[in-house]
């Protein structure tokens with residue numbers, strides 16, 4: 081077995097190092113020779129579909145805000161993007177950037193017919209000049225979003241008009257003067273156009289598209305130098321030097337701009353092939369972690385970059401945009417730390433900031449979130465309503481933009497490899513129907529309750545035998561992964577991708593066992609965050625939901641509610657952890673993932689509420705019990721938990737068993753826990769003391 085293992089690792093390393101270089105996928109359009117050959121190719125919308133709990137999640141989203149919002153929110157009902165006389169800027173395109181993939185991933189006729197009520201007027205709006213969209217919009221920014229909508233719509237529907245509108249618009253950009261000022265969204269976000277630009281180039285091969293992108297890169301905000309120098313670091317934060325304004329410098333400290341811009345040097349790397357741009361991406365991500373890092377893969381910004389204090393917020397737009405950036409970057413670089421982070425965001429930060437039924441969302445989420453209410457908090461620039469779960473807390477950008485999170489994540493879970501195979505980028509229940517080898521279609525089904533459980537079963541269905549490789553991403557947190565296929569069993573350690581190249585027959589399986597050990601990561605003031613697989617865990621806090629109405633615009637709410645949430649149990653716990661072996665006294669319990677005890681709406685998986693008030697009443701799919709201790713001096717400050725006291729903390733009270741639930745299930749939570757001084761405790765417990 082040992083020899084076999086070594087051989088297997090050797091072969092897989094060979095595959096990764098050598099064979100791929102000159103291969104070209106004949107089934108999906110990768111980058112032509114003028115561009116860098118990306119590691120993976122994103123599959124067209126509709127190729128990867130959700131299954132299991134992820135399908136329920138999308139159904140919840142369809143039954144929640146996404147499927148209903150354009151029936152009652154005036155900015156969408158009257159949108160100029162669909163021929164009305166209302167909002168003509170970003171809200172229509174933002175909404176469609178999520179509605180289009182949701183509709184086609186669920187193959188939901190009602191949602192697809194909704195999509196068409198938007199797309200037809202947009203396609204009809206294309207003018208001779210190449211400009212398109214509402215007559216009254218003169219700004220290029222919303223078109224950067226609308227481009228992505230038309231790209232996805234083309235992939236799902238094959239409607240060539242979409243491709244024509246995009247080609248004409250890129251011709252317009254090519255032939256007109258650069259207009260990408262640093263003080264405007266269209267300037268700081270100009271390279272968002274490159275997502276569609278490179279895609280369009282892959283479709284059409286028109287060389288002038290690359291000239292257009294080069295002009296945008298050279299005439300818009302210089303994010304590469306920004307990531308190299310990173311002026312808004314912890315020192316700037318401590319000195320209160322982060323610019324909290326909406327001018328050119330403030331826009332570089334804006335959380336959503338940062339979450340979008342991290343992909344810009346990586347996008348440009350495809351064309352420049354200059355290592356400087358690759359380095360900028362990875363050093364930028366590291367600098368976010370060091371200076372503004374929060375649990376769940378994100379960085380803070382409420383709504384300017386806000387440091388590491390776990391009571392600072394991250395705006396929902398920054399979560400979905402960071403996810404999209406990572407999805408794009410993973411295709412380019414195939415670097416698994418990017419996909420590890422993508423899973424962290426998808427399985428923690430995204431669900432944690434909406435209600436399980438996806439009828440309400442926050443503007444700002446906090447790692448240590450002990451009170452959800454309309455109140456003054458220490459946000460950098462946001463308003464008093466920002467951490468309420470509701471329809472439109474604070475500015476309404478997130479209400480328009482949140483919809484892309486889940487659908488685009490699912491689209492990116494599988495990608496195509498250059499050697500005509502498939503790559504499993506992010507784990508989760510899914511079905512991919514794709515062309516492999518010499519163009520044969522196969523169906524690959526991934527059955528799993530991941531991220532709640534680490535057992536993954538992949539079944540390949542094919543009409544005739546076909547040889548193709550499967551790249552399996554080995555998560556960075558997984559110590560040792562067992563993979564079984566074709567009567568072989570391999571234990572994989574210390575590699576990031578395991579490539580299996582086999583001749584597959586109908587019904588062949590790959591079984592993967594990802595070890596879900598509990599681990600801890602150091603956070604603010606030496607506090608600890610507990611993780612298991614890609615899930616972060618938070619203290620279960622008893623709570624009382626209070627429905628409130630923050631009626632900004634006086635329109636009908638349909639199913640929507642605004643919620644304040646008050647704690648009804650203590651939250652100020654520290655952990656009793658044995659640093660040498662954190663597994664001592666800590667235990668996880670898996671509950672059934674699929675069950676419908678209270679609701680006729682299907683699973684509401686991201687719930688840990690045992691009350692009787694909501695459609696989402698359901699306990700968490702996995703819980704952790706451990707020992708904790710109240711820290712009396714840890715109290716609230718400005719309506720949030722104060723910073724965790726510096727660990728180790730002197731023990732003062734009796735220890736208790738506490739329960740942790742996944743971050744994404746916890747709408748009140750402590751995620752960065754102080755740690756009690758175990759040595760001091762042991763001394764205190766010695767006889768005679």
Ligand SMILES: [Zn+2]
Pocket residue numbers: 395396397398476477478479481
């Ligand atoms: Zn937003």
